[in-house]
Amino acid sequence: MSFLRSPRTTLVAGAAAVTTAAVALLPQSAPAVAGAPTTQVGTWATAVDTTTFALSDQTVRNIVHTSVGGSGLRISLSNAFGSVPVTFDSVWVGRSATGANVEPGTNRQLTFGDSTSVTVPVGAEVLSEPLPGDLPAQSTLAVSIHVVGDAGTVSGHKLAHQTSWVSTPGDHAADEGAEDFPTATTSWAWVESAVVDAPHQVDTVVTLGDSITDGDRSTTSANRRWPDVLADRVLAQPAPLRLGVMNEGISGNRVLADGSGVSALARFDRDVLAQPGVGTVVVLEGVNDLRWDFARKPADLINAYRQLAARAHARGICIVGGTILPWEGGSRWSAQREAIRVQVNQWIRTTGEFDAVVDFDAAVRDPQRPTRMLPAYDSGDHLHPGDAGYAAMAAAVDLGDLECRR
Template sequence: MTFLSSPRTTVVAGVAAVVSSAAVALLPQPAPSTAGRPTNAVGTWGTAVDTTTFTLADQTVRNIVHTSVGGSGLRISLSNAFGSTPVTFDSVWVGHAGEGATIKAGTNRQLTFSEESSVTVPVGAEVLSDPLPGDLPAQSTLAVSIHVVGDAGTVSGHKLAHQTSWVSTTGDHASDESADAYPTPTGSYAWVESAVVETPQQVDTVVALGDSITDGDKSTPGTNSRWPDVLARRVLARPAPHQFGVMNEGISGNRVLADGSGVSAQARFDRDVLAQPDVRTVVVMEGVNDLRWDFATKPADLINAYRQLVARAHARGVCVVGGTITPWEGGSRWSARREAIRVQVNQWIRTTGEFDAVVDFDAAIRDPQRTTRMLPAYDSGDHLHPGDAGYRAMAAAVDLDDLECRR
């Protein structure tokens, strides 16, 4: 990468962000060679952006992210979608993460934006970096270090990352390979929204849209055990023409019908799904929070909203896999009345054919002896969220051929 000796600040009006989900645990695979072949941009990691509780001023955040599919020309998108003031990033670096906040020696490289090392992002906007030359292996753990100039105001990011990132002392420490300036761990992401790579043309993006169960709540932090992570590992075990980038657009507490923890799934569908690079298929698994908080008081409330998401996706040539709502008897705000609605909604998802395909998450993790609750072996203990074994069962329920749907 060529570094500019006298960078100027460039104001960018906003770029459609691109995202992808995470996968881990296996040894890194070689990035697919794209030499001499048509390519396209695919999201290899991403997260759904919302407001955070960060208070940052003249500090660097080292975000630890884990990619899915490999490729070349890595680009990182940064978001100020929910910020309260324009933010200036004057030093953004990406390298392969080591232990804690360290970066593996010799891998940290500076990102530029329209060939400048500094970029100002208006409120509500997103920016996409220039591509870094070279290949990125599949399932890489990256450290994206971002220094903000001055007081950042309200910080856009992702609250429940289920991954430890790091906040520096005062000053620009983005280029540091050591962890010395990063004393403060955080369980949230700041500003970083996605990682994008160039892949062979037949490789596309799959987006998982959902709530805390897609977000991976109660999975083991730092192990990439959310169900989209496990799904990504399954996808990467296939031959290259059948691989995808997998992006996790789950927000804990999110609802289909109303804002709350993040804006509603309907309100964020364009940004978090349709704006992703070369998205072929979205897996929609959301609705339990609408039931728990009585925003859905009859089956038609959720069914009509699902129909709108399907219609919007189909209008853009995107396939939709419908995920059934998982059981939660014994968990917070369960009732027989809400359970009856869940059963009816799931029956509609399974039988009407309005989705391009169905993944029966309910059947995958319910107790066959008591179908209103989760199988105890899959239960994290709160009776609402699966643990790691439950998330593995959910990922195993996805028919990988359904992800290759074409419209």
């Protein structure tokens, strides 16, 4: 057993033989070249926090949508914010069909070392053994996890903007049908990331942010968050230019203070630096610090951004700064907070401390009234974009900036 991803404990099972047939979860359109060098990259992720689940001897069928394709799929399960050790004795992954159904013949059991069961201590996560075979890009997967006994506080992601499913009591992880999954949820339980082996030139891009990166007000289960649309753009490129995209947004998150999730400063190591194959991080956070007066002057956020940039650069990771979106008319907007936003955005645009800048502000603001979002992009609450606004944000990213090398 080896321990990776400091500072949180990650239990990585030993290299046991896996007897499951080496078949693709979906037909592979462009198989990897045999013998070509590969590296581990993240094809999907969510930022883990506490949830409101109350689970005991039940199965959660988490529906997740990947980005880049690869082979040797691994799933990481987190108990980072749990209150008790949790035992998962049955974990399966297959291709998601309608509702809680799994496409027949695709559901396959994950192993941890030489066992199908694993106990995860409080504060830790566990990474499964790789599944033989290929996983094409943009696969929608059903990751089904049965927990033994009372799970206590469940680590996961509260606002997933994706419908997943909770079973009646018992182990239903291997079931392909939906009969024993009567309860819909828009949270994810325990699942933290999906990792694949990809050609060695493929890197991981991590998007670190708040509710706007989390995709609040986007269409549920449609994968219209701006990182999803960004992944669509990236994956439309020739194979050597493709990247994995991991979404580490938490609704309500702040840079400077804990609240909805621990602060960006506190979770940067776990949610960014510890992810596999990270080449670039895109940071879009700060509006909640402004809204709740944790940033009372521009220097409060600027100094924090400098810390994030220094920590990324110390690990050889490029950092792209995103300007803060306008929100006049939205909750807790004021002219004073707007003045700070403008100054912070000017610093983001002009500093040399970021390797590149994405001007999200310019992409979505109303040219006639730049303190507010363009109505066509506004979800209606004047704080979060809708699907069209998220598409405009993704379009503002220069894909060349994601290929940064330090």
